[in-house]
Amino acid sequence: MRAQQFAVLGLLLLPLLSAAAHAKPELQMNMVAEKEVTVTEAGKKIVKRVSAQSSAPGDVVIYTLSYKNVGDEKATAVNVDNPLPAGMKYLADSASGANTQISFSVDGGKTFARPEQLMVEKVKAGKKEKIKADVADYTTIRWVIGEVLPGQAGQLGFRSVVQ
Numbered sequence: 511m512r513a514q515q516f517a518v519l520g521l522l523l524l525p526l527l528s529a530a531a532h533a534k535p536e537l538q539m540n541m542v543a544e545k546e547v548t549v550t551e552a553g554k555k556i557v558k559r560v561s562a563q564s565s566a567p568g569d570v571v572i573y574t575l576s577y578k579n580v581g582d583e584k585a586t587a588v589n590v591d592n593p594l595p596a597g598m599k600y601l602a603d604s605a606s607g608a609n610t611q612i613s614f615s616v617d618g619g620k621t622f623a624r625p626e627q628l629m630v631e632k633v634k635a636g637k638k639e640k641i642k643a644d645v646a647d648y649t650t651i652r653w654v655i656g657e658v659l660p661g662q663a664g665q666l667g668f669r670s671v672v673q
Contacts, residue, residue, distance in 0.1 A: 535585030537658065539577045541592075545569055569672045570601065577655075578663035588655040590666060591619055597673050600648045604669035607653045615650040616643045622652045 544559040562571045575592065579585055594600055605612045613622040616630050628643035653666045 534581050535579050535583050535658065535660070536581030537577050537585055537588065538580050539575055539590070542574045542576075544572045544574070546572070565672045567672050570669050571595075571598065571672060572669050573667055575666040576663065577658070577666070579658040579660055582660055584660060585658040586656070588658060590653045590655065591650055592652075592666075592668075593619060593650045594648060594670060598670040599673055600645045600651070601669040601671055602645045604667075605651055605653075606668070607655070607666035608664060610653040610655050610666065613652045613654075614643075614648045615652065616647045617649065619650040619652075622650070 543562040545562040545565055546557050547560050548555050548557050550556075559572065562569070565571060573592070575590065577590070600614075613624055614628060615622050616628050625643070625645075628647070629640045630643045630647045631638055632641055633639075651668055655664070658664070
């Protein structure tokens, strides 16, 4: 089975299909953006997650990507690429996903690597030099899921801060 690659591009339900012509995996994905707010209910303060339709600088937005293989064949080596939304900065060490390999891009999704391997070119004292990337340089997150069996579901996620 060929590797599948999917790019998550919004907060919509996205049916994602492989190119196979016969029995095939079919991943459906849904992305939700939420933020935590403290409310008082029955005299007690509790933290709730609410839709992040509006947010202010400094707010932390929690992105959750839910997936399910609704096809009749397992999906293997599934790449899920998620560009970081404009005006957002990835929150260090917040990407999650059970049984996944997580990497990042600093070049708009052309190449991916682990954080300790990411380098960017910066100009210092009029001279170009390569330095270790900071989370502010991240442009895209990639999760590689080894396999998703028919009917299997899971979640991926990350947090970012509104700039």
